[in-house]
Amino acid sequence: MANRSTCAYCGVGCGIEIHTNADGTPRVEGDFEHPANFGKLCSKGSTLAHTLTDEGRLLHPMINGLRASWDQAVSYVANGLNRIIQEHGPDAVAFYVSGQLLTEDYYVANKLMKGFIGSANIDTNSRLCMSSAVAAYKRAFGEDSVPANYQDLEIADLIVLTGSNTAWCHPILFQRIKAAKLQRPDMKVVVIDPRRTATCEIADLHLPIKPGMDVALFNGLLGYLHANDKIDPDYIAAHCEGFDGALASARAEGDLSRIAARCDLSETDVATFYQWFAAIDRTLTCFSQGINQSSQGTDKGNAIINCHLATGRIGKPGASPFSLTGQPNAMGGREVGGLANQLAAHMDFDEEDVAKVSGFWRSPNIARKPGLKAVDLFDAVAAGKVKAVWVMGTNPAVSLPNAGKVVEALQKAELVIVSDCIETTDTSTYAQVLLPAAGWGEKDGTVTNSERRISRQRGAIAPAGEARQDWRILTDVAAAMGYGEHFPYKTAADVFREHAQLTTLNRNSHRKLDLGALDQITEAEYNGMAPVQWPTLPNIDSQRLYGDGNFSTPSGKACFIAVRCQGVSNPVSTEWPLALNTGRIRDQWHTMTRTALAPPLNAHKPEPFVEVHPDTATEFGLENNKLAHLQSPWGQAIMKVNVTDSMRRGELFVPMHWNDQWARGARIGELVNPSVDPVSGQPESKHTPCKAAAWQPQWTAIMLSRENLPLPKCDYAAKIRGQKFYRYELAGTGSTEDLMALAHKLACTEAKPSIEYRDSKNQNIRCAWLDQQGLVTCLYVGPGSSGIIANADRNWLASLFDKPALEPVERKALLSGKSPAGVEDCGRTICACFGVGEKTILKAIKQHNLTDAADVGKRLKAGTNCGSCVSEIKNLLQQAG
Amino acid sequence: MNTEGSKPKLVFVGNGMAGTRTLEELLTLTSEKYDISVIGEEHIGNYNRIMLSPVLAGEKTIENIILNDDDWYRLNNITFYKGEQAVAINRVKRLVTTSSGKHIPYDRLVLATGSTPFRIPVPGCDLENVLTFRDIKDVNRMLELSRHKQHTAVIGGGLLGLEAANGLRKQGMDVTVVHAYDSILNRQLDKTASRLLQHSLEEKGIRFLMNAATESIAGNDRNEVTRLDFKDGRHLDVDMVVMATGVTPNIQLAKSCGLQTDRGILVNDVMQTFDPAIYAVGECVQHRGQLFGLVAPGYDQARVCANHLAEMGIARYIQKALATQLKITGIHAFSAGQFDNVADSEEITFFDGQLGHYKKLVLVGNHLVGAVLYGDTQDGGWFFELIQQQTDISPIRDQLIFGKDFCQWPEQASNHLPEAA
Secondary structure, eight states, X not given: OOEEEEOSSSTTOOEEEEXXXXXXXXXXXXXXXXXXXXXXXXXXXXXXXGGOSOTTBOOSOEETTEEOOHHHHHHHHHHHHHHHHHHHOGGGEXXXXXXXXXXXXXXXXHIIIIIIIOOOOEEEXXXXXTHHHHHHHHHHHSSOOOOOOTTHHHHOSEEEEESOOHHHHSHHHHHHHHHXXXXXXXXXXXEEOSSOOGGGGGOSEEEOOOTTOHHHHHHHHHHHHHHTTOSOHHHHHHHEEOHHHHHHHHHTTOOHHXXXXXXXXXXXXXXXXXXXXXXXXXXXXXXXXXXXXXXXXXXXXXXXXXXXXXXTOSSBTTBXXXXXXXXXXXXXXXXXXXXXXXXXXXXXXXXXXXXXXXXXXXXXXXXXSOOOOHHHHHHHHHTTSOOEEEEESOOHHHHSSSHHHHHHHHHHOSEEEEEESBSOOTTGGGOSEEEEBOOGXXXXXXXXXXXXXXXXXXXXXXXXXXXXXXXXXXXXXXXXXXXXXXXXXXXXXXHXXXXXXXXXXXXXXXXXXXXXXXXXXXXXXXXXXXXXXXXXXXXXXXXXXXXXSOOSSTTSOEEOOOOOOOOOSSOOOSSSOEXXXXXXXXTOOTTSTTGGGOGGGGSSSOSOEEEEOHHHHHHHTOOTTSEEEEEETTEEEEEEEEEOTTSOTTEEEEEXXXXXXXXXXXXXXXXXXXXXXXXXXXXXXXXXXXXXXXXXXXXXXXXXXXXXXXXXOSSEEEEEEOSSOEEEEEEEOSOXXXXXXXXXXXXXOOXXXXXXXXXXXXXXXXXXXXXXXXXXXXXXXXXSSOHHHHHSOHHHHHHGGGOSSOOHHHHHHHTXXXXXXXXXXXXXXXXXXXXXXXXXXXXXXXXXXXOSHHHHHHHHOTTSSSOTTHHHHHHHHHHHO | OOSSSSSOEEEEEOOSHHHHHHHHHHHHHOSSSOEEEEEESSSSSEEOGGGHHHHHTTSSOHHHHEEEOHHHHHHTTEEEEETOOEEEEETTTTEEEETTSOEEXXXXXXXXXXXXXXXXXXXXXXXXXXXXXXXXXXXXXXHHHHTTOOEEEEEOOSHHHHHHHHHHHHTTOEXXXXXXXXXTTTTTSOHHHHHHHHHHHHHTTOEEEOSOOEEEEEEOTTSBEEEEEETTSOEEEOSEEEEOSOEEEOOHHHHHTTOOBSSSEEEOTTSBOSSTTEEEOGGGEEETTBOOOSHHHHHHHHHHHHHHHTTOOOOXXXXXXXXXXXXXXXXXXXXXXXXXXXXXXXXXEEEETTTTEXXXXXXXXXXXXXXXXXXXXXXXXXXXXXXHHTOBOGGGTTTGGGOGGGOOOHHHHGGGOOOOO
């Protein structure tokens, strides 16, 4: 029986079915009935089953590195939090949660912190992802409500994808657009992105905009629409406020040629974009991290929304500003209020809302003001103001900007609690208490995707070890802290029901969030719940919002926001001449705790890399496939260079994923500037000034091992999990005098290699360890960036781990690093002087009709030196004849 | 020049491998130029002397290793004085006198008299059952003794000594190799390969007495060998001894007719002695100070000598690096060129301890100058070519030791380069 659930990765929120194979192993397929994906899955979703493994899992609670029972751990956490609250007040504790949590988990965390601890110091990694979009929606519409849905992607006549590498980050949505465009070739796609990403495959127009200039581009558009009478004055008059101010602000950015120059775009291209936008009613503008992760992300969102408001294109079929969220439940988190600047259920900290929620929760101690947002939160930990932090299902030591400071903060905190399904993350290293959380395939609850669609996640397998659902852990801690009667939940459905009831407090307000039809949901109904968009009220079409022009503001009118382009907060300079951009790649997710477990996903981009334009590479002496040292005022990193003309000159792109579990020196968050958007608090992860130089290692190495060896502590390391092996790409500084000692250290063995190769001049060492079961480890290490290391045939070496034993020719070839494919088995040696084998001789005899030993000698030299083998050659001639 | 026939007379003294190869090379160039005679001491057509070891080991018969039988001489109109020894040369009359008193006239003479095994000059070295290993006679004697003797010592851990030891062991004898140095085949292998080889031979049941300098050989009252005594006081009870301690070029005949000799018969680059009518090839010659004990240089000399005998006059003998190969079934050892203490050299080594495969390549600059292979000798010939041709190996250095199949020269390889990742 298949178990229907929701994919654990991006914000598309695809439906999946978890099947069980005959051998008991799980298999994941797309759910054909789910309206997000209709059965399709991307590379990450297709390999979800690989992540249903106990490998690397945290299996039981730990206190100060020692195994503990749940009772011990829960009371340790509760006592610790209570003590700190008593001594330093509620604002001395904080939760840092995750868009990976389910709505139910989020709800309990939010209720505990805001309702009963009495602080709003709960923020989420959604802060890094979509808080600018949230803020922009709230400023414009009065509520964090996405007007569009996925069908709009198929019926729009113009899709503007801005700051979104949809092809890699929301692959299923990209496929839907691509399929629609095939059906209707007239449909136009404009991609606005400094990089020529994979998304540009379907672009009719690509605008490689200068980073940070989006407000100017969209303000220019607003000015253009106005100047060309393409605005909808009736709509503006009836449904909007603040148009004049926004227009004045927009016009001050300059005319089209000025805008093009500032954005470093061709005037023609900008004009084409503006003309298309002006002419095409069904225009959908999809935006993502390229807009959000900015010191002016909220303004960028509003600049986009302003253009849609001016043309009346909100919540209409194929026409809306559409934020594509990054995480599976970023939206659900926002719905319960899991951000420091929201209270609960889209309600805020005004007196009326506080009173409503306080009454509903029966919590006199409710927080009355916003708490600390992600970056500020960890700054406060570092400053000693926040003494206890509970991190749930996320990895801030990797993902937050200026990640080095986060590590410092974690080291400094009195109490660090981490609940995660993975035992060792860069963050859990600093925790006193580790709480094993159930993984996605084990969890029960709901998530909300980018189109406001609530889908069930249904556990398909039993939690690993003693792992528990996050809501249950929080419920237990709440009880141990003395709030048991307010946290009576026995099941996820209990939590969901209460959450739905809380949203109904919005019913008679201007807000749209209302799960009214679900507020009495039974256990059975909850278990069978089909995907549904909110608001969930009878007789309300919730496919799109605001199509009637009735917004969530007190006046019911949408707000134009007057914005001006400010560029980036830390521009490039002579000292820091390059602009660092960060983002996702196709086959990895966040900090790789799950995706790196799936061998197929590690093949696409196995190593951390920096993309750079050929001219910039030349200017800074960077070579393709060699290592580069990147440095910003906040940190440094080392990674492989990937020279590509898809980049703008003077800019770098580095994936956000790699961290100390899978790499050394590649934690790009260390470099990212900690400047944030003043409204949303979202960091500017898309632009950090930095510099780059070729990095010359003293030695480089490649190692493949059957064993999961610890990642060596060297300057550069990347660990890549394969089907039956782990691959290590390594480079370091330090002495190369005793390469054999280094080899032993890297391979974590004192045993003498079964096979070894040394070259005294190049000091090139190659070693292999074998046992009865075949190849254990092979290692190639040389000074500098040794050719053999770069050229070793990694695919062939990997294939050897599938074999129970090596063929003789493979064993001989092993340390050459090259496949013996094409090398003929020449058979038993006949002529020892010239190394001619039996099979070679027989082949030559047949091929050339040789009749005597002298002919064989002429052709193959065999038998022409000492002549010892002539009689055997004669035998072979007889045999062949 | 000649009085009776129309063709000049060419006489070979010696019917061994170098002499016969000279003759064969000549016949491929011209079969009409000379009346040819061959004087051969052994009572047999010519055979492949280096295959005597497999004969001793019982893996081959004498018939298997005959290169040219009596018919061959007849078919090629060669007068074959079988079982005769040349005892004198009259260079004025140009006559060779044989042991049976024949006087054979020549216009051109080729001396291919070979060499004689060296007997270490210690007391008792001429006792009964103290043998050497040179020809079919020696092999037959060893085979005969192996049937009723049990304990044998082979003095000399060189190629021939080890092959003799292996052969006698295969004939069921209890064999000890007595070697004056601390590693066997010390001129052909480095210490590592030598150690591996010794280990393999020990597994075959051969014992080794290393650093053993023979002081004397004792015998019984029937003058049969019974015991070896060494300078350090050790001793070994034996009933048979094979001396394989090198060879001495046979130069007596040349010397007695007044040709210039040193340790060997002196020849120039076209293999001519100081008498322009007389050539010399093989183990009896000394060329530019060097003596020769392997077949390969003998064959090279044969080619040069034949070229000049055919009056083509364009060949010149140049000494080349040498390769040696141990002929013991199941054991593969190869070496070529220089590999010990080479100035300014670098080494590439490969060692697979479980399989007992070892390779060492010695490089000077970008050239391969030496190779030692043990266990896997398949690429020996190719390494030898690279050494001889002084090929610049820098483009393939990283793959070199894995052999020809793994080394693509850049121009060939360029089609296969992977695309930049």
